[in-house]
Amino acid sequence: MSDELLTEDAERPPDPPPGDGIPNVGTARFQALTRAYGFIGPIGTTVLAFFMGGLVVLVTGHNPLSVYRAIFNGTGLNWFFHVGNHSARIPFSTHHMWFPWDTASVAAQNLQQTLLLTAPMMLTGLGLAFAFRCGLFNIGGQGQYLIGSYVAVWLGTSFVHLQPFAHVLLCLVAATLAGALYAGIAGFLKATVGAHEVISTIMLNWIAIWVGSYLLGDGGPLQNTTQKEIPISNNVVDGAKLPVFWGLKELQGLSIGIFIAIAMLVLYWLLINRTTFGFEVRAVGFNADAARAAGISVARNYVLAMGVAGGFAALGGAIDILGWEYQVGPGDVQVSEVGFLGLAAALLGRNTAVGVGLGALLFGGLINGTSGRQLDPSIFPPELAGNLATIIQGLVVLFIGLNLGGLAVWYRRRRRRSA
Amino acid sequence: MADAPLLELRGITKRFPGVLANDKVTIDLRRGEVHALLGENGAGKSTLMNILYGLYTPDEGQIVLNGAPVELGSTKGAIEAGIGMVHQHFMLIPVMTVSENIVLATEPKRNGVFLDYDAARKRVRELSERYGLAVDPDARIDRISVGQQQRVEILKALYRGAEILILDEPTAVLTPQEAQELFEIIRSLKEQGKSIIFISHKLNEVLEIADRITVLRRGRVVETIPAAGATEASLARMMVGREVLLRVDKQPSHPQGALLEVEDLVVHEDRGLEAVRGVSFQVRGGEIVGIAGVDANGQSELIDAIAGLRAPSSGRVVVDGRDITGASAKEAIAAGVGHVPEDRHKRGLVLPFSLTENLALHAYRTAPASRRGLLNLRGMAERAQRLLREFDVRGGTPTTPAGALSGGNQQKVVLARELDADPTVLIAAQPTRGLDVGAIEFVHRRLVEQRDAGRAVLLVSLELEEILSLSDRILVMYEGRIAGEFPPTATEEELGLAMTGGRSQEAA
Numbered sequence: 001m002s003d004e005l006l007t008e009d010a011e012r013p014p015d016p017p018p019g020d021g022i023p024n025v026g027t028a029r030f031q032a033l034t035r036a037y038g039f040i041g042p043i044g045t046t047v048l049a050f051f052m053g054g055l056v057v058l059v060t061g062h063n064p065l066s067v068y069r070a071i072f073n074g075t076g077l078n079w080f081f082h083v084g085n086h087s088a089r090i091p092f093s094t095h096h097m098w099f100p101w102d103t104a105s106v107a108a109q110n111l112q113q114t115l116l117l118t119a120p121m122m123l124t125g126l127g128l129a130f131a132f133r134c135g136l137f138n139i140g141g142q143g144q145y146l147i148g149s150y151v152a153v154w155l156g157t158s159f160v161h162l163q164p165f166a167h168v169l170l171c172l173v174a175a176t177l178a179g180a181l182y183a184g185i186a187g188f189l190k191a192t193v194g195a196h197e198v199i200s201t202i203m204l205n206w207i208a209i210w211v212g213s214y215l216l217g218d219g220g221p222l223q224n225t226t227q228k229e230i231p232i233s234n235n236v237v238d239g240a241k242l243p244v245f246w247g248l249k250e251l252q253g254l255s256i257g258i259f260i261a262i263a264m265l266v267l268y269w270l271l272i273n274r275t276t277f278g279f280e281v282r283a284v285g286f287n288a289d290a291a292r293a294a295g296i297s298v299a300r301n302y303v304l305a306m307g308v309a310g311g312f313a314a315l316g317g318a319i320d321i322l323g324w325e326y327q328v329g330p331g332d333v334q335v336s337e338v339g340f341l342g343l344a345a346a347l348l349g350r351n352t353a354v355g356v357g358l359g360a361l362l363f364g365g366l367i368n369g370t371s372g373r374q375l376d377p378s379i380f381p382p383e384l385a386g387n388l389a390t391i392i393q394g395l396v397v398l399f400i401g402l403n404l405g406g407l408a409v410w411y412r413r414r415r416r417r418s419a
Numbered sequence: 420m421a422d423a424p425l426l427e428l429r430g431i432t433k434r435f436p437g438v439l440a441n442d443k444v445t446i447d448l449r450r451g452e453v454h455a456l457l458g459e460n461g462a463g464k465s466t467l468m469n470i471l472y473g474l475y476t477p478d479e480g481q482i483v484l485n486g487a488p489v490e491l492g493s494t495k496g497a498i499e500a501g502i503g504m505v506h507q508h509f510m511l512i513p514v515m516t517v518s519e520n521i522v523l524a525t526e527p528k529r530n531g532v533f534l535d536y537d538a539a540r541k542r543v544r545e546l547s548e549r550y551g552l553a554v555d556p557d558a559r560i561d562r563i564s565v566g567q568q569q570r571v572e573i574l575k576a577l578y579r580g581a582e583i584l585i586l587d588e589p590t591a592v593l594t595p596q597e598a599q600e601l602f603e604i605i606r607s608l609k610e611q612g613k614s615i616i617f618i619s620h621k622l623n624e625v626l627e628i629a630d631r632i633t634v635l636r637r638g639r640v641v642e643t644i645p646a647a648g649a650t651e652a653s654l655a656r657m658m659v660g661r662e663v664l665l666r667v668d669k670q671p672s673h674p675q676g677a678l679l680e681v682e683d684l685v686v687h688e689d690r691g692l693e694a695v696r697g698v699s700f701q702v703r704g705g706e707i708v709g710i711a712g713v714d715a716n717g718q719s720e721l722i723d724a725i726a727g728l729r730a731p732s733s734g735r736v737v738v739d740g741r742d743i744t745g746a747s748a749k750e751a752i753a754a755g756v757g758h759v760p761e762d763r764h765k766r767g768l769v770l771p772f773s774l775t776e777n778l779a780l781h782a783y784r785t786a787p788a789s790r791r792g793l794l795n796l797r798g799m800a801e802r803a804q805r806l807l808r809e810f811d812v813r814g815g816t817p818t819t820p821a822g823a824l825s826g827g828n829q830q831k832v833v834l835a836r837e838l839d840a841d842p843t844v845l846i847a848a849q850p851t852r853g854l855d856v857g858a859i860e861f862v863h864r865r866l867v868e869q870r871d872a873g874r875a876v877l878l879v880s881l882e883l884e885e886i887l888s889l890s891d892r893i894l895v896m897y898e899g900r901i902a903g904e905f906p907p908t909a910t911e912e913e914l915g916l917a918m919t920g921g922r923s924q925e926a927a
Binding site for chain 2: 273274275276277278279282283286287289290291292293294295296297
């Protein structure tokens, strides 16, 4: 390889070795390596976090392997491993068909819960990812998610005579737009006066939380009309609920919200990679100066990218309300952390569509698998399990900060250097 | 004894993944000698010097100091061995004084805790008198000129006991006059027995200051020769490995009507100060107008105002009869302004973007690169293929990230994009900064081609040689004003005088 590089050629001198301090790794190999670390980094991060979580389990005197196994079973993901002869009802019909999995097993119910938690995280994750591609760190996913849920609960409890399909669509679209406008404030401030989006989105989170506490709390305009002593909204009307296609609506079955979320992952990929808008967003995100010099309006892209990001996150809030929560109160608003989990999912998934989806599934599964309802108390006490989930989440985010992929490259170089 | 080498690098080999940066490089340095290290970008000069300064460990080979092999291990080891380095980018703390910067990390202390500033100042004064390096020991770094900052760097190395000084592209940041002062300093250091390694890719300088010259090409030593007897042409041939056109080959210009008219332009810089103070000039189709000047005399702001990146406070910019004063960059591009930015990493390219995407940075808006807001990836890739071939970009395919290319090839990508847009007016700001001889030749040829095709070319450069060899008319900018207009036959001294505010008879 090196000899080839240095072969003399009188006719046409060989390519000059790249300068600017970047050692030439061989273009194809460099690209392959970069791509490989794109996978290895997040997987390594996750494995390491679970390994250290396992040490914590060990310290508490339990067997990490059986604990993780129990958590895994709690997620319902084991459902896929139990193949047999079963019959399943075709969604939205009375017909049945042969199906390789038992759609009514305990694992199936667990999986429904996991996916219910995963869907909004995918969307809040996209809220981070889209802004990130434009060079903006949108910490405001939580607030945008909440704005979406307020709008969904408001419209879902109003217009009771609307046709069901139109009602759902109205709620989803209005929530998305509201979230887009809300996040757009941060984008606008960044574009006009240069206010840092991290600060402004954090502040907008607080505003969203306390606006919600007012709207839904005692005497608030969205408080329920029947029991005035309870600070919670009305239930959205049936016509505004997302259809449940798996499990029972009364038992928090899985709504089509998961498909909306997956469709948004696809939309995200298309927007980013296949549209001129996405091209501008990426150009601004990588190098705003070069984008500006090329005639791209950086300010406009900041506002629009935050808008799209906020739309995604708010849609997450709407599908939670319309898909299974149906109502929301100030307490829910205060403890919700879907926005932050989505943030971690997107960071872990490196802001790619597939990565965000898998990251959300990881956190959705982790939360559901460690919940008191799912975990066998004889294997690991549920009150510790919630802490374990938080520890693993924290470790994942910490290790993302460490950038294991980059660390591996650095280590290889160092070994080479000292060898 | 006098000829016994002070320092020897024996068979130094250094590999980076996929590249052999140094291949059995053997160089010796005699006491009291100026030894120039000449080579294109990527020839391995910096790697070699980083090895000598203890930043890298060689894979093979030895460093022999005064006849004994040494293991440097770190920059600390190098400093202890009497090796000092003046980097191209200074390593100074702007808010501290000259004395404080020089004694940093080895401060003379009072009671073991407090900085003994008087002692520090005394030492600095002694050193600066001994070597003829005039600086005010109490001046703050951010208040003194770049040339003086460089002296501080040299003093810092001397303070730490350097016997061997490595100067990395030291004239890159200096005016011609300051460069001459530096050469005086180098000569005086030499007389006092210091040995100097002078890294450069400027042939005339190397011939002027060096005793011996080692030419590196693609990691190997081509030859070490005495400076006496060498010529620019022979050095260029050794550097590039083939005959190089040092003079730009161009016919007399045939200027037509004015395509770019700038009238009484006033532009403010970021801090709100007037950077361009009423500048007027014209560039006609078929001519190259060069703007010379020391860095930060308003050139950048002038370019920005023409390219739509900064709104002028007053005045007019007219392109081919169309007033584009205060237009956005997009409007300026649409009006026919092509812009090769002075900093290609900051403004010219999106480094993580593929070459295809970089080449489409303007064209993505319209067919065939996109239709109705959707990118046409195939159209973009085909266009990229064609441009990469036309502009002889090497070291990458359309999917390669721009950051993986060499500087010369990156600049070819920028040129390809700007020229493919068929500009009426082409602004080329420092178009060959950091490029090697071969790439410079390519860029220059393309600029002359644009001129010959009847376009108006505005060349802004800090390199007088470039201005003189390319321009049909030369404007000198000083403190935001045009300090004079010169024909291309002007001498460097005449231009240098105007660049530093000296009045000239020919001044307009």
